[in-house]
Amino acid sequence: MAPPSGQKITLQNGKLHVPDNPILPFIEGDGTGRDIWRASQAVFDAAVEKAYKGKKKIAWYEVLAGEKAFKQVNNWLPDATVEAFREYLVGIKGPLTTPVGGGIRSLNVALRQLLDLYVCLRPVRYFKGVPSPVKAPEKVDMVIFRENTEDIYAGIEFEAGTAAAEKFLGLLQKEYEKEFKKIRFPKNVGIGIKPVSQEGSERLIRAAIQYAVEHKRKSVTLVHKGNIMKFTEGAFRKWGYDLAAREFGDKVYTWDQWEATKAAKSEEAANAEQKAAVAAGKVIIKDSIADITLQQVLTRPDEFDVIATLNLNGDYLSDALAAQVGGIGIAPGGNINYVSGHAVFEATHGTAPKYADQDKVNPGSVILSGEMMFRHLGWHEAADLIIQGMDKAIAQKTVTYDFARLMKLENQGNVTEVKCSEFGQAIIKNM
Ligand SMILES: NC(=O)C1=CN([C@@H]2O[C@H](COP(=O)(O)OP(=O)(O)OC[C@H]3O[C@@H](n4cnc5c(N)ncnc54)[C@H](OP(=O)(O)O)[C@@H]3O)[C@@H](O)[C@H]2O)C=CC1
Ligand SMILES: O=C(O)CCC(=O)C(=O)O
Ligand SMILES: [Mg+2]
Numbered sequence: 001m002a003p004p005s006g007q008k009i010t011l012q013n014g015k016l017h018v019p020d021n022p023i024l025p026f027i028e029g030d031g032t033g034r035d036i037w038r039a040s041q042a043v044f045d046a047a048v049e050k051a052y053k054g055k056k057k058i059a060w061y062e063v064l065a066g067e068k069a070f071k072q073v074n075n076w077l078p079d080a081t082v083e084a085f086r087e088y089l090v091g092i093k094g095p096l097t098t099p100v101g102g103g104i105r106s107l108n109v110a111l112r113q114l115l116d117l118y119v120c121l122r123p124v125r126y127f128k129g130v131p132s133p134v135k136a137p138e139k140v141d142m143v144i145f146r147e148n149t150e151d152i153y154a155g156i157e158f159e160a161g162t163a164a165a166e167k168f169l170g171l172l173q174k175e176y177e178k179e180f181k182k183i184r185f186p187k188n189v190g191i192g193i194k195p196v197s198q199e200g201s202e203r204l205i206r207a208a209i210q211y212a213v214e215h216k217r218k219s220v221t222l223v224h225k226g227n228i229m230k231f232t233e234g235a236f237r238k239w240g241y242d243l244a245a246r247e248f249g250d251k252v253y254t255w256d257q258w259e260a261t262k263a264a265k266s267e268e269a270a271n272a273e274q275k276a277a278v279a280a281g282k283v284i285i286k287d288s289i290a291d292i293t294l295q296q297v298l299t300r301p302d303e304f305d306v307i308a309t310l311n312l313n314g315d316y317l318s319d320a321l322a323a324q325v326g327g328i329g330i331a332p333g334g335n336i337n338y339v340s341g342h343a344v345f346e347a348t349h350g351t352a353p354k355y356a357d358q359d360k361v362n363p364g365s366v367i368l369s370g371e372m373m374f375r376h377l378g379w380h381e382a383a384d385l386i387i388q389g390m391d392k393a394i395a396q397k398t399v400t401y402d403f404a405r406l407m408k409l410e411n412q413g414n415v416t417e418v419k420c421s422e423f424g425q426a427i428i429k430n431m
Pocket of ligand 1: 032095098329347348349350351364365402
């Protein structure tokens with residue numbers, strides 16, 4: 001039951017209305033989620049108390065999912081949990097386990113789809129003092145907008161050798177003979193379907209450009225594999241450029257415009273036009289193919305700013321980019337529907353099961369996901385305290401095993417390796 005001490009967050013005229021004692025549903029998470037949640041909740045409560053001196057207080061509402069839900073109510077994702085996030089609008093979750101190659105489908109993905117949380121927002125930025133495997137981690141300042149409801153994650157798959165796969169292949173053979181002949185081994189073949197819609201692509205890209213304009217960011221890069229998957233990823237790129245021109249007009253300058261000027265006049269003229277657009281503070285809308293993007297975010301990180309991409313590309317990119325700024329231990333995120341107001345914040349990492357219940361891993365990703373949640377609620381004072389506490393704890397080299405491991409590789413002296421809970425306490429002490 002929701003705590004009677006709290007009140008509902010509501011959406012009024014498209015804006016969140018946040019009471020001083022909002023009810024926030026949370027899922028503790030599987031594996032390391034349990035340790036991480038305890039450490040994080042303490043940080044959130046301390047930040048709110050310090051920022052508002054009792055005037056504001058979160059009414060936490062635990063809802064069940066994953067292993068805990070299965071044990072207690074024999075259901076991996078109870079309807080009541082989905083309904084709680086629907087009713088109370090904003091919440092936060094720990095990671096949930098998904099078995100590989102069979103068993104239940106991802107509960108994390110299910111929650112995003114059921115609540116239509118179409119943006120997976122994953123900022124990647126450097127905290128001073130964090131050990132990193134790259135030479136200039138301070139150049140990494142990117143914000144990933146990952147499409148969260150479509151692509152291969154829609155979960156339309158047919159297992160090789162099953163009646164469903166045979167039926168689907170039969171349909172292909174009958175209706176699309178040319179395509180069927182392209183399957184090299186037509187027997188015992190698994191099939192996955194990748195839906196990418198214009199509406200789904202546009203709402204994601206719209207959110208990314210809006211963010212870039214509002215936050216005065218330099219560019220939005222549409223990352224795709226449109227050379228190979230022409231009508232899904234290629235279409236995403238085209239819909240993106242068309243939308244930028246149609247809806248954002250003179251707030252942006254697109255590489256489509258650059259190409260048109262080059263064709264009509266010259267490359268010099270196109271370059272001059274782009275330079276003038278940059279000087280005028282316009283957001284540059286460009287695109288990049290996914291494979292080379294994974295190289296260039298490493299070699300030229302300052303050329304990337306906001307990134308808008310499809311579900312699978314965004315999944316790969318967010319873990320890869322996190323490595324450059326200290327790893328998955330401090331990679332936060334939020335799943336958001338900017339129209340309905342629904343949002344569920346969560347770390348980029350998973351359940352790291354080998355460390356479960358050892359009070360060992362870095363709680364930073366969930367803590368920074370909470371920081372994002374506070375900003376989303378307009379509680380910037382509490383969010384600022386979390387950043388301040390984390391900055392100072394890292395500067396003091398009071399860190400969990402993951403940072404300690406990298407700091408030792410860099411031969412940094414005076415590193416104090418602490419537990420998950422102790423890192424949380426170090427943040428609180430430094431607020
Ligand atoms: N949104 C979600 O809930 C997600 C769930 N998952 C699920 O999690 C499960 C495990 O996935 P897996 O691929 O192993 O990925 P994980 O992200 O769970 O773990 C991979 C590795 O990342 C490092 N790591 C993860 N979390 C932390 C942390 N908090 N602090 C420090 N280091 C950390 C550890 O590295 P090291 O070994 O080097 O110490 C760990 O072994 C799967 O079932 C997967 O489906 C995965 C991603 C997201
Ligand atoms: O749902 C899962 O188990 C994995 C999800 C994931 O990797 C992600 O959202 O980044
Ligand atoms: Mg992932």
